[in-house]
Amino acid sequence: MFNPLLGNLSKLKQEDLDNKIVELTKKYYIAMKLGNGSAAQQIAINLDAFKTELQQRQYRSLKEVNKNNQDNNLDNLINVD
Numbered sequence: 524m525f526n527p528l529l530g531n532l533s534k535l536k537q538e539d540l541d542n543k544i545v546e547l548t549k550k551y552y553i554a555m556k557l558g559n560g561s562a563a564q565q566i567a568i569n570l571d572a573f574k575t576e577l578q579q580r581q582y583r584s585l586k587e588v589n590k591n592n593q594d595n596n597l598d599n600l601i602n603v604d
Contacts, residue, residue, distance in 0.1 A: 543573050544570065547570040551563055
């Protein structure tokens with residue numbers, strides 16, 4: 524589910540994104556301990572949005588690393604006669 528009040532998460536720095544995930548996780552567990560399920564559900568929705576952004580960034584980074592590794596293939600350097 525998407526929360527329009529979160530804004531564009533792709534503009535956040537990596538450190539800010541990580542800090543927000545930690546902060547929301549703590550708030551989620553506090554809400555659950557206090558028995559406030561509706562607040563915990565709203566926090567979980569926002570937490571999922573931040574985690575999805577983190578996963579997308581990790582995917583893009585991994586894709587870039589794989590692309591660079593394909594460009595630096597060692598097969599051409601090995602001469603087997």
